[in-house]
Amino acid sequence: MKAKLIAGVLAGAFLLGAAWAFGPEVAQDLFATVAEFVTGGME
Secondary structure: OHHHHHHHHHHHHHHHHHHHHHOHHHHHHHHHHHHHHHHHHHO
């Protein structure tokens, strides 16, 4: 469980960087993909 939390924090930091580098549209797509992976992995 702790590993998922750490991965989530790292993904969040990465997404912030992606939003700054590539723009919000790309970051939103990445966020949706990561959120789907994380929530799917929780079940």
